[in-house]
Amino acid sequence: MHRSRSLHNLGGPSSFPVATIVTIAALVLSLGSPAPAQTxxxxxxxxxxxxxxxxxxxxxxxxxxxxxxxxxxxxxxxxxxxxxxxxxxxxxxxxxxxxxxxxxxxxxxxxxxxxxxxxxxxxxxxxxxxxxxxxxxxxxxxxxxxxxxxxxxxxxxxxxxxxxxxxxxxxxxxxxxxxxxxxxxxxxxxxxxxxxxxxxxxxxxxxxxxxxxxxxxxxxxxxxxxxxxxxxxxxxxxxxxxxxxxxxxxxxxxxxxxxxxxxxxxxxxxxxxxxxxxxxxxxxxxxxxGMLRCDDGKLAAPGSAFVANEGDGTVTFLTAEE
Structure with a gap:
């Protein structure tokens, strides 16, 4: 109702061709929300x-x-x-x-x-x-x-x-x-x-x-x-x-x-x-x-290694703390 009264006060709906109204509506939709003002x-x-x-x-x-x-x-x-x-x-x-x-x-x-x-x-x-x-x-x-x-x-x-x-x-x-x-x-x-x-x-x-x-x-x-x-x-x-x-x-x-x-x-x-x-x-x-680790800035986790023990077929694991 409010929108109809506004159009009437400006000369009535007949003074705005349907094509014009559709064009304006499409323009508003295409613009979307305004960008925040830069200060x-x-x-x-x-x-x-x-x-x-x-x-x-x-x-x-x-x-x-x-x-x-x-x-x-x-x-x-x-x-x-x-x-x-x-x-x-x-x-x-x-x-x-x-x-x-x-x-x-x-x-x-x-x-x-x-x-x-x-x-x-x-x-x-x-x-x-x-x-x-x-x-x-x-x-x-x-x-x-x-x-x-x-x-x-x-x-x-x-x-x-x-x-x-x-x-x-x-x-x-x-x-x-x-x-x-x-x-x-x-x-x-x-x-x-x-x-x-x-x-x-x-x-x-x-x-x-x-x-x-x-x-x-x-x-x-x-x-x-x-x-x-x-x-x-x-x-x-x-x-x-x-x-x-x-x-x-x-x-x-x-x-x-x-x-x-x-x-x-x-x-x-x-x-x-x-x-x-x-x-x-x-x-x-x-x-x-060209540096693979130049990414997220997270430090690599401590690694570990192992060595074969001669003569018995076993291995010993070494961690970063060792």
């Missing part, structure tokens, strides 16, 4: 988070560089204890506290929390899916972002496997520091480009890690090769690496080319994961990096 605070919140994450990862890189310079990889302290990293985490937390752009976006503008970062906290090689899990508040998002960034930074060190490098010569130390720092610099350059791509935007983002020819990331990956080309082996031959460096990373290294390729793979994995977790994207990181 300035939503844009600024995403930018604030991205910049803080970039600064925090730079702090992790600086800390690793300090350990590389001193050569004490196995004794290198937990990065969570370093003052520079704690400051970086505080800056990230400040971007989510009351009075921040993120706080205004969520609690004043009514923007859904799912519009920032991941919807639920992923494992990120630090069991963040267990320690944080669902993200229901800005405080949860803060906990998740700090947990993920720690997990990514520590996993980067784990992939480098620096604890098994043994006794290093001065040439080894020089090579290792230059190549590992170039690897970290490469994935940070990639993330910086992702941040630029996302600037001024909101979810869903389409800013994956990009190593296409001519990209800044591609050039940074090439720089890793150049650093490796300056290394020297035990005999002092330039462009080769010593047997000590064959033990670096978790995959077989038989030559300088293998070493450069593996460092590039590690850098691609880190670049892809950092872009995904920060901007809630789903780029195929195993496919992009």
């Amino acid at each position: 300035g605070n939503e844009v600024l919140c995403n930018q604030d988070i991205a910049k803080a994450v970039l600064a925090l990862q730079r702090a992790y890189a600086t800390d690793l560089g300090r350990c590389l310079r001193l050569g004490n990889f196995q004794e290198c302290p937990d990065p969570a204890l370093e003052v520079g990293i704690q400051r970086g985490e505080s800056r990230l937390s400040n971007k989510l506290k009351p009075g921040s752009h993120c706080d205004s976006a969520v609690n004043v503008d009514g923007v859904a929390l799912s519009r920032f970062g991941p919807i639920t906290c992923p494992a990120a090689w630090n069991q963040c899916d267990v320690s944080v899990g669902s993200i229901d508040t800005l405080s949860d998002l803060d906990d998740c972002l700090r947990c993920m960034n720690y997990g990514i930074a520590v996993h980067y060190r784990r992939l480098l496997d620096l604890g098994r490098t043994g006794s290093l010569t001065p040439d080894d130390r020089k090579c290792l520091r230059a190549t590992v720092l170039a690897t970290g610099k490469a994935f940070l350059k990639s993330f910086k480009e992702v941040v630029k791509c996302a600037r001024g935007g909101v979810k869903p983002f389409a800013c994956p890690a990009d190593d296409s020819t001519g990209s800044r990331f591609a050039k940074a990956l090439e720089a890793i090769q150049k650093k490796v080309a300056r290394c020297r082996n035990e005999a002092g031959v330039r462009g080769e690496i010593s047997r000590n460096l064959h033990k670096v990373t978790r995959r077989p290294i038989l030559s300088a080319a293998d070493y450069a390729g593996e460092l590039q793979t590690v850098s691609r994995c880190m670049a892809c994961q950092l872009a995904n977790v920060t901007f809630g994207q789903d780029q195929d990181c195993p496919g992009f990096s």
Whole structure:
């Protein structure tokens, strides 16, 4: 009845041809529910988070560089204890506290929390899916972002496997520091480009890690090769690496080319994961990096092995604890 009176007051049903009414109805149906309005605070919140994450990862890189310079990889302290990293985490937390752009976006503008970062906290090689899990508040998002960034930074060190490098010569130390720092610099350059791509935007983002020819990331990956080309082996031959460096990373290294390729793979994995977790994207990181375990960030379960006991036909099982 209400609809009939409205039409009558506007000139009656006869002033609206049936075809016109049908067309309008179809248009309304095709448009569906309107998209949520984008707010300035939503844009600024995403930018604030991205910049803080970039600064925090730079702090992790600086800390690793300090350990590389001193050569004490196995004794290198937990990065969570370093003052520079704690400051970086505080800056990230400040971007989510009351009075921040993120706080205004969520609690004043009514923007859904799912519009920032991941919807639920992923494992990120630090069991963040267990320690944080669902993200229901800005405080949860803060906990998740700090947990993920720690997990990514520590996993980067784990992939480098620096604890098994043994006794290093001065040439080894020089090579290792230059190549590992170039690897970290490469994935940070990639993330910086992702941040630029996302600037001024909101979810869903389409800013994956990009190593296409001519990209800044591609050039940074090439720089890793150049650093490796300056290394020297035990005999002092330039462009080769010593047997000590064959033990670096978790995959077989038989030559300088293998070493450069593996460092590039590690850098691609880190670049892809950092872009995904920060901007809630789903780029195929195993496919992009060529590293099978560059996926959900879950640590592999402890393995086991067995050996045959000579003479009696039995076997002994060895677990990770043994």
